[in-house]
Amino acid sequence: MKETKEYTRSLTIARQLCDIMQQHQLQDIGELKEWLEHNNIAVETIQLLMDGSELAKKVELYRQQDKEMAILALRTKIRNYQRHRLFIRISSIAATIILLISFGLLFHKLSQQEESQALVSIIPTISSPMIITPDGEYHDLSKITTDTTHHLNIAYKSTEEIKYTYQSQANNIEEERFNQLIIPNQCNYQVTLCDGSIIRLNAGSRLEYPNSFPSHERKVRLSGEAYFEIKHDGRPFTVEIRQASIRVYGTQFNINAYQDTNIETVLVEGKIGISIQDSSHQEKILKPNQLSRLNLLTGEQEIVEVDIQKYIAWTTGFLRYDNDPLELLIQDLNRWYGSDFEFSDNNLKNIRISASINKDTPLQEVLAMIQTTAKIKFHLIERRYLITR
Structure with a gap:
């Protein structure tokens, strides 16, 4: 074996x-x-x-x-x-x-x-959501049969979500074995875990989770972005993102961990604690309508009051920007539309832009809007958009 x-x-x-x-x-x-x-x-x-x-x-x-x-x-x-x-x-x-x-x-x-971290660093090129089991089996969620979902302990599956069989009691398991749910670009997906907690994954994200949680804790691992609705059941729920962790008991929050050095967490309701693993830094408590920006390299953490709707708009099919750098918008377009972009000048990355984009809008319409707003141009060269003045 x-x-x-x-x-x-x-x-x-x-x-x-x-x-x-x-x-x-x-x-x-x-x-x-x-x-x-x-x-x-x-x-x-x-x-x-x-x-x-x-x-x-x-x-x-x-x-x-x-x-x-x-x-x-x-x-x-x-x-x-x-x-x-x-x-x-x-x-x-x-x-x-x-x-x-x-x-x-x-x-x-x-x-x-x-x-279990061996495959976390590389997200494979796929076109539909995929599950990798602890034994290394690949299952394309757009193709799996009823027999396979039963084998995977999945109670319900649609084109946009899966639900695991609900377990009202904790399991006395000796070793946690984690599945990996991988979401490609141009796709959002939702998973309901065995404890009833709901996690919505944004494009280009990966979630690791067990089929069953042990009796003392609930733990998942995230790469990318996800919105969490954690069901309260007495066991702490921990989200691990590289060397940081977020500890919750029953709440709603959003984590953006696409970047290698920064983790942004927005709390919608409840209370969460954010800490760096193996660090002397104390856990910082986040309150509703607050944003935590944690730098993993320096350990510095900034907590500010924000309009949370901007950070969770993706869960309702929108991309929102409020005086944000153009580079951030371009990164989102790459994940959602699957197109590659290149800046002709790094200074263009810092252009500030405000916009609200429906994810169903054709890419060419979005690019036309950005060209007008940011006073830039997009040139399609060999399937890659070059951004110039």
Whole structure:
């Protein structure tokens, strides 16, 4: 079982790295490493075993529209395992991509973190919400059958949400095993956990959670943005975001953790405490209509009164900005519309803009509005928008 899990994780990371190389048109391992470092992404050095006499296997990953079928094809070709090298040769329609992951070749920063964090740093390129089980099984939520939902302990599923089977009592479990719910760009999704708590995930986000909570606590992990409605049941509820944590007992709040260094939390109702793990900084209490901006590098935390509607507008299908930097709006457009943008001048990122955008508005209409408001221009060049004066 352990070898199977290691094998599955290795396949997962290999596929994710290949997706990144193809999506960002990276030519070799050097460019991949630079991209990972630039985006502050950590990669665990994981060993994948190859056939004894061969160092690599050529696999047609992208000849099939269904990437999961390609992964299954890869699994049938790999029989033996080594401990010191991962070398995967992947043939695509356009070219052969060579991935070489060995100890020290790609920097690794996860050696002291929990095993469950191995896949957190990389969000794979997907087109619909996906669940990765603790055993490494991939399930596309747009395709799973009734039998599969029963197997996953899901009581209800639609195109926009899933609900886990409600458990009125805590479970005496020895070890928490976390699922990963991954939301692609251009998509929002809602999950109701086994305790009845509701979490709405914004585009490009990831949530880790167990099928069952232990008797003493409820804990989830977030990357991206989510709106929480936590059901009160006596056990503390903790949201972990990298090295910070938010502790609640029954409340509604929004967390924006897209950035690597800052975490923004807005409290709608109730009370929450925010702290940095393994730090001497005391927990800071947030009150309704307050925003906490926590810098993970310095430990500095700013708490201010805000109009919370601006920060939770995405849950009702809107993007709102009030004298915010243009860079923030462009980042949101990238996540929601799935389009790439590039600034010709970094000074353009600081242009201030106020706007309210319905997420159903066609991108070209949104860009036309921004051009008029911010006095800038968008030039479409090879599927990427260049932003100029």
